[in-house]
Amino acid sequence: MFEGLVDSASRAEMADAEIDAAIAAWTDAIASASAHRLLLIAEKTSRNYDDDWECQDDTEAAWNSAAAEVSLASRISHGRASGDMEVGLALTRLPRIAAAFLAGQISEFLVRRIVHRTANIQDTDVLAKVEDEIIERAVYWGGLSKQKLDDAIDVWVDRHDPAALRRTRARVRDRGVTITESKEGVTEIIARLKGPDAALYWRRLTLMAQGVCPNDPRTLDQRRADAHGAIGAGFFHLACECGSPDCAAAVDDGRGSHVVVHIYAEKAALTAQPDPLTNGENSDGPGSSATEGCDDTESCEDPEGSGVTAQADRRAVHLRPPPGVIVGFGHVPAEEIAARIAGGASRRHVKAPGIEPQPRYRPSAALDEWVRARDLTCRFPQCDRPAAYADFDHTVPWPVGPTHASCGKLLCRQHHLAKTFWAGWSDVQHQDGTIVWTTPAGRTYTTRPGSALLFPSVSTVSAPIDTPAPVPTSADKIRTMPTRRKRNRARAIGYRIKAERALNDAYVAERNKPTPF
Structure with missing residues (x-):
């Protein structure tokens, strides 16, 4: 444990100079911890590929499988995990930057800007020269704004490899x-x-x-x-x-x-009325408060002698019908739902599914609708892809697994394909819709239906059903996974760098043209 850790009583007794020193020490410790994490992520990433991974066609699936594990271990989204993997791999090309980062001498923010601004440098010797220039100065850049920091890095990129600049003037793109x-x-x-x-x-x-x-x-x-x-x-x-x-x-x-916009809500939300105070100018004048005349910190006895205080009345005034939710866009106040209904929107109550499994692969419209209302989003850990863009997945693959609410859930297309083709991943579904996922490394993660989190009074339990254990996915199946990318990840990155360098070369050539008279 870090030596500077102190309890609240000790912190209260520290002198200002001691507090400043502790803040500085913890800042260094945070940077060092971030460096260790990113380099471990780089190691995790590199283990998913052979030495010639840039030439392999199945690297996108391998990358996403690793990103999923990093996402769960770090408790972040898949996209952020993928970004951290790229930063971690870039640090392996910048050993002096990585060493200063590990020592806590430079921050994670500064490192990410260095990685981003030098990403177009392809020649390792040139990159080493730029790194040497930057590392001598980077320890003094901690207080710079993002724009000034980018400018300071670009000075050395421009000096050693002008075509590698990340041009902000191409903002229209x-x-x-x-x-x-x-x-x-x-x-x-x-x-x-x-x-x-x-x-x-x-x-x-x-x-x-x-x-x-x-x-x-x-x-x-x-x-x-x-x-x-x-x-x-x-x-x-x-x-x-x-x-x-x-x-x-x-x-x-x-x-x-x-x-048609699906707003999921409890039945109580439909009892609200449109709120007339959402229009017009804001007003904080006299009479605008429902509790005018009572101090917020005091209890005023009811004049009838009932013992009910104004504080209790004040709490009752603010008891509102529960909000609904548009998945991906957040909560919708019940009053806004009422306004939409008054404007002609229809409402429909979702019906609970039947007890017996359905004798087909595709779920009925009623079953599909109920599962979407229960799950709200993709059920893979850390994924919040809305229900409208997710597939119905059989937890135990059809036809061994039945088409039923207790054996079916929502997965976005990426994670639906992942579950089918990634080796080592498995999931178990419970009667209330809870899913327990197991990674190739043996770690387990639990996800619960979105409606259970947002609407506590709604039951997510469906009829119990017996399902056999799924057959493990073979290690070679990942090579048959379909992909929407025309290029694998390494080739896509190389294509982007080549295109950006070509734009920079064209810009320099245009700038250096002689001015006609």
Whole structure:
């Protein structure tokens, strides 16, 4: 155990200088621990390949199998595990950087930036020269911002191998749309667009927002935000929410009636009413609080002498119907579900599956729907791929395993193929939908249905059923696994580096052209 570890009583007695020293020591320890972890990940990764792994066609499956084990051992997503594997392997090409990292002299953040900015250097001798230049200075770079740090690294990459620069000026190639995690019923969408496209999009949102009557309670920004939902439904107009039956703009905009979005919720969520306070300007003025007149830290006795305090009343006021969830987008307040239903959305209660197995490979629509409502996401550990994009998987392969809720679950396509083709992996399913996974190394991980985590009052138990043990997957089966990649991982990385270096060469050539008179 680290020597600087102290309990709360001892920390309270430490002088400021001692606290600063302990913070510095723990910072070094964290860096060293991160270095050990990444290099162990690199060792784990390299054991999945032969010496000529860059020429093998089945490396994508081997990579993903290793990434799955790293993901579970690190308690991170598959994508982050794959990224850590790439960083770990890159560190084996940067021995001096790795040594400083192990000694706690440089941080993980700095190391990841060095790995990223030097990734296009293919010549090992050139890479060694760049590493020598960087390592002499990197210990002083800890306080730099991300941009300044990248610039400091690029100075030496540009000096020794200009074609290897990671050009940020090609920003237009990074355009795309990112949806962030939903918080309190609101999801952020970040769109990186070309300038003309952004202008067209903003103009369309504004026209839609201005198409309602003056009595609409929403602000202009709120109407622009709601216009996204109408565009998603295929409409270019926004329904007015003034509430008047005679309003010419109160026409259906498809946000409730023309789009199928599965919002999973308990029955109690359907008892809510639309919340009128979600529109208009924010107000913290007098009368806005349901508990006005009582201090939050005091209990005010009920004047009728019932003994019920204002604090208890205050808690009762905030007891809301449970929220629903759109898988992949987060919680949906019950009031918003009610608003969608009022706008024309239909609701359907999921029926529990029957006791007897179904005599076919594909589950019925009712069974498939129930399993999707139970699982909500892919059931592989650390995977949160939504149910809408997952396959029904027989825990014991058909026809030995029956088509039944107690022997079936959701797996995304990658993990469905993985379970079928990766050697050494196995899973056992319990009656309540709990899955126990075992890795090739013998470690076990347990996943529980998403509905059991989000809706505690909902039962996930299905009828018991006897199933035989599955037949272990042979080691050679991974070589027959289908892949969507045109190239294996090593070739794909090499292709990206070659393409980026070619762009840099073209940029330098264009810059060096003589200026015509």
